[in-house]
Amino acid sequence: MLKIGCHLSVSKGYAHMAQEALAIGANTFQFFTRNPRGSKAKAIDTQDIAAFLNLAAEHKFAPILAHAPYTLNPCSAEARVREFALEIMADDLRRMEYTPGNYYTFHPGSHGGQGIETGIDLIAEMLNQILLPSQSTLVLLETMAGKGSEVGHSFTQLRQIIDKVKLQEKIGVCLDTCHVYDAGYDIVNDLDGVLEELDHIIGLDRLHAIHLNDSKNPISSHKDRHEKIGQGSIGLETIINVINHPLLRDLPFYLETPNELEGYAHEIKILRDAYI
Template identity: 45%
Template sequence: MLKIGSHVSFSDKGLITAVNEALSYDSSTFMIYTGAPQNTRRKPIDTMFIEEGKAMMEKAGIHEIVVHAPYIINLGSYKEDTYELGVSFLQEEIRRTEYIGVKNIVLHPGAYTDKDAEFGVNRIAQGLNEVLSGTSETNVNIALETMAGKGTEVGRTFEEIASIIEKVEQNERLTVCLDTCHIHDAGYDIVNDLDGVLKQFDEIVGLDRIAVVHINDSKNGIAAHKDRHAPIGSGYIGFDTIRNVVHHEALQGRPFILETPWIGKDSKHVAPMYEVEIALLRGNVQDHFGGEFIEDVERIRHFFKSQELVPQAFVAETWELLRTDAKAKKADKREPLERLYDMVVEGKALEQQLSEAEINQRLIALLSGAV
């Protein structure tokens, strides 16, 4: 069975909260942070309803989940206090991950800030050696995430990932998290040459190292080094490529995790598109949402056709306009999905009254071209 899910909350009742949210999206896996990713505040892990959550997972047939390390960890820093915090905090996160029973914790390798890439690679390897030697009692692997290359972050090339791994003594405990948005933004052409990119990764790092795959579209063109995720089908990567990643023979068996942004016109109506994205990638939209959903998508398609508008082309043109025309962006900052939503509402394209999230789900389905 395809293991596909999303990042979910790990709060209130801990793992119970996470499992319930994952099931609401029809997930077969999911990813959590064991606390807020922006700070070091943590509740004791033995108070987070772990056993109860595991029982729910077993009943639902969810057998593998992923933990993501906090963003504040920077093993690439030359500042001793930042580096030491990163080492000690990551060790504690690994112990919490072990307590939950999770095999892989995803880590952004780090950033070299005022130094250079060579320093960053060496410093990160040094930190990983300390972290792994201090957690030898655990069975948790660290999954180094491929990065987009914004700022001074390390991991923007397959060579940098390989170099880190080569410099770590216990590198059998190092795996990789492949992120579609990140490698696209880093300059790897997965749209036109997915097989070639995976072959390149295999030659440099090894496909057997991949333990987790993050599936995200991108708001920017290839090699932009920006790292701005988009719902699948609404960015420069496109639905077809992401579906090809998820179903690629060389990647089967891994958990595929959505980190696509929640969307909506204001904070009260922001919602994730995970449920429809998962159904689209599984190919079971009609079974999951029903025939009326499909009919609504067709109504929206007919409406745009009557306006002589091709949604996929409109999305690409709008991203390009926002990227290149400062005056146009200042006058109208709305992103493509928001503009399409406004057209549907203002044009009364649908017969029934739906929530903003429901309309956006149908737009995501439309943009995929799979419905």
């Protein structure tokens, strides 16, 4: 069965997100842990969590994916910005244990002119402070498009971060189709080659989730502008190839396309009908 969901709002609670997902044909979802442009988080409601866990078990949900706020920058040149990222992500991981065994992804950040090596060191340093042997949440580095001084737009950079993390069993990768295409990986004409490179550098065993997005821009644009499925430069054929690829088809897919629920429902139906 295709494991697919979209991005939903946590403001009404986990159980409500699960019900919204089911209503549009999804069997998982992604959500921001808190305001994506700030630091405020909704208080944990244990009754809501219990209702969600029951729904997820009943309907055999794939792992849900929590997304860190966009404002976090673990490799900023400013110490207070790095400290803020550490505080928020550590708190997020504590909160994630109310829904054990799921995923948490984040943008590695921008080094701001310090250099890629320094950026990688700072990201790994933060991860080594917040990852705990006892946690059940798997933390995923997201593949990036390469805007400005972004870290993580190449498989090599992500591997260099992973190599510096002590608890490597707690870390993995989330591949974003728009981001990797904008970064220069030609998933349209050479999906097999891209996956072979990913396996050689990072290891496909570390790939746990896929952000399924079309792109408004051409390959190697480094723009990071998502488009609706089939309406961008990646195209529907490639997206269908991704969900049916033997190395990817069993992974959970999360839509981040510019849609409301009705649009997500339409995309999910298209993809379910195309899933072999």
